[in-house]
Amino acid sequence: MQTEAIRSVLVVGGGTAGWLTAANLAQSFHSAGQGAIRVTLIESPDIPTIGVGEGTWPTMRATLQKLGIKEEDFLRSCNATFKQGTKFVNWQHSELPASYHHLFTSVSDPTQFNLAPYWLQGSAGDAIPYASAVSAQGVIAELGLAPKKITNKAYEGVLNYAYHLDAGKFAELLKNHAQQKLGVQFISANVLDVSLATDGSIAAIVTDRAGTQQADFYVDCTGFQSVLLGKAMGVGFCSVADTLLTDHAVTIQVPHPAPDSPVNACTHSTAQAAGWIWDIGLTNRRGVGYVYSSDYVSHDEAEQCLRRYIGPAADALAARKLAMQVGYREKFWHKNCVAIGLSAAFVEPLEASAIFLIEAAANMLADQLPALKQNLPLAEHKFNTSFLFRWQKTIDFIKLHYALSGRTEPFWQAARAKQLIPQSLQDVLQSWQTQPVSAYDFAHVYEPFPMESYQYVLYGMGFKQQLADPQRYRQGDKAAMYFQRVQQLTKQLQQELPAQRELLAKIYQYGFSAL
Known part of the structure; x- marks a missing residue:
């Protein structure tokens, strides 16, 4: 049996994780053609999309382009806007500027x-x-300007950019595209049971509306429930609640006061007494939420804090509370099943890593899913090694923000306590006190956060660095040329780039240049 070919994949669960994975697999395996691997997705009609994360990384541009989705269609369908980084407000020492950017x-x-x-x-x-x-x-982001012009090609910009999006609408776009263009088969049903084979692999999925469904390989996109990998296959969960202290979020969707209201060009992340508030601008509304630790603030107090941040506009708006299960599975791939999305892992959305790691997992699965069942163990080992590294590095990077903060509230004092900082992060911080951040600190090909991301946060947060040998750096003329170029480019782009609203209106009317 193990020499049999893998001819079918069943994705269980929809949302961004499920539909992005299914679309990626179908595109890679040409599921619309004869003799190709068949990709099917089962989605419950009764479970709404959570939609906690509404920010992407720049990698999403290549993902959408690969799937054959036009950028203007994506922007229109998902109320999406351009994201040029994250603005962190009140995270630093009190003597520093009130905000800094991770660009x-x-x-x-x-x-x-x-x-x-x-x-x-x-x-x-x-x-x-x-x-x-x-x-x-x-500077461009602070002025609310776009990272590109209407004359730029789709997915190309003057500056690098990602997106803010409506997660529910994004899942719907992917769902329609996957079925209509890529050949994904869709089943609307609830999972009642998961049948296991004698070797512990998944044998079948039992549903309420579509009977028993079988495949050669299964993808668990069932969210925090982890119905396949966690519940049925018994793969345990590694909590990192003792490293990242936030465990809840309360969210409110805030309509813009007018159709032409300015739209933030960055995610805004504003520190609060027991966590931080995200503020994301879409074309039709803002997505605003308070990520907090329930050990340091009550749920009611957290909601009131969020409402104060929003102002009088929040009075008539409903809030939704979310419990966060922070950590990752002991394994992400086990036998003939892999978990992607919340079923695999979750950390707070401080750096919008959730959708990026879904992209990365879907890409690796499409590339590494073997043709024969006998080769599943090797693919499993490679995938698990890769994603354990990626998630641990993501946790380190998020913890970096807390470890460097100078805020004095009890939550922040606890969050930067040395015993709660991973040793891997402590080691590099000690090294960086006397020498620059180096490319050799990021030697792994699958580093989720590159060298420049660490530099933006370290220096934005006021990290104390005294170079042990400053005489080593003797290319001052070259550096001065770059610094001067930045100032010239800043002035030039202020004159050339349109406002976010202005560009989005033109995209809706004309689309992007085809040349």
Whole structure:
């Protein structure tokens, strides 16, 4: 039996994780053609999309393009806007500026030429924040400008960019595209039971409306319930609640006061006494939520804090509370089943990593799913090794924000306690106190957060760094040229780039250039 070919994949669960995975598999395996691997998705008609994360990474542009979705169709269908990074407000030491940016664009790839040592020595100007010294994007985002023009091609920009989107509408777009263009078969039904074979692999899925469904391989996209991998197959869950202390979120959808209201070009992340508030601008509304630790604030107090942040507009709006199961499965792939999305892992949405890691998992699955069942164990090992690394690195990066904060409330004091900081993060922070962040600190091909992401956060948060040997850095003229280029480009793009609203209106009317 183990020499049999894998000819069918059954994705259990919809939402962004399920439909993005199914579409990716179908596109890769040409499911609309004869003799191809058949991809089927079962989705419950009774479970709504959670939609906690409404931000992506720039990788989403390549994903959508690969799937054959036009950028203008995506923007229209999902009330999507352009995202140019994250603005962190009130996370730092009190003597620092009130905010800083984690951006998507730098004038120089730091792995090729690292500007940080020269910025530390004041070569860019003593009062210039790191982000403003190495990128024009922070100023552009603050002005509410778009990262591209209507004359740019689809998925191409003057500046690097990602998206803010309505997660429910995004799942619906993927659902329609996967069925109509890519050949994914859809079953609307609830899962009643999961049958296991004698070796512990999945034999079949029992549903209420579509009977028993069988496949050669299964993808668990059933959310926190992890119906296949967790419940049926018994793969345990590794909690990181002792590292990341936030365990709940309360959310409110806030309509724009007018159709032409400005739209934020960055995700706004504003620190609060027991967590932080995200603020994401879509074309029709803002998605706003407070991520908090219930050990340091009550649920009612958290909701009131969120309403105060929003202001009088929140009075008539409903709030929704979400419990967060923070951690990851002991294994992500077990025998003939892999978990993707919330069924695999979840960490707070501070750096919008959820959808990116769904993309990464779907890509690796499409690339590594073997043709023969006998090769499943090797693919399982590679996938589990890769994603254990990715999730642990993601946890380190999120913890970095807390470890460097100077806020004094009990939650923040607990969050940066040394015993709660992973040793891997403690080690690199100790190293970086006397030497620059290096490309050799990020030697793994699957690093989720690159070197420049760490630099934006470290220097934005006021990380104390005293270079042990500043005389090593002797390319001051080259660095000065880059710093000057950033200032010139900042002035130039302020004149050339349209406002977010202006560009989106033109896209709706004309679409992007086909040339």
